[in-house]
Amino acid sequence: MRRSIRITILGEYALWLALAVFFYAYSFEFAAPDSAEIVTPEVWPRAFAILVAVVATLHVAEQLSSGEALPDDKPRFSIRGILGFLKVVAAPLAYAWLLPKVGFYVATPLFLLAQLFALGERRPLYLFGTAAGVLVLVSLVFTTVFYVALPVGNWPGFS
DSSP states (O other), X not given: OOHHHHHHHHHHHHHHHHHHHHHHHHGGGGOOTTOOOSSOTTHHHHHHHHHHHHHHHHHHHHHHHHOOOOOTTSOSOOHHHHHHHHHHHHHHHHHHHHHHHHOHXXXXXXXXXXXXXXXXXXXXXXXXXXXXXXXXXXXXIXXXXXXXXXXXXXXXXXX
């Protein structure tokens, strides 16, 4: 494996680990002292951070052990690839911004449609079927199993 490819893989791994450390460190903001709950609010961000670190470690181990390098004539980065990456990153950020404003029931299907479209799905039946199915499943789980109200939004017309 070429040295530049190995540096790129390890650099990407370092970014994922930095993201995991950020989530783990930020989870202390959710810590509730003397909480009577079995599962306290900081558990979920910490579980996510640990999951990100584990998956990143497994991914980098698989990449380094395969020993496959990119062909010399194929560029590692392209404008199209960077734009695709930005679309995939922009959808969750837009979702996080939009969720408290328009609520779960409007923001979630829009997010799912945007994410699926950014990942390359173009078949309308799969796009809308997946978005509707995930929305129904998540709504049922949170409202019937966890007894948690989902956010409805605070913009006029959405509250």
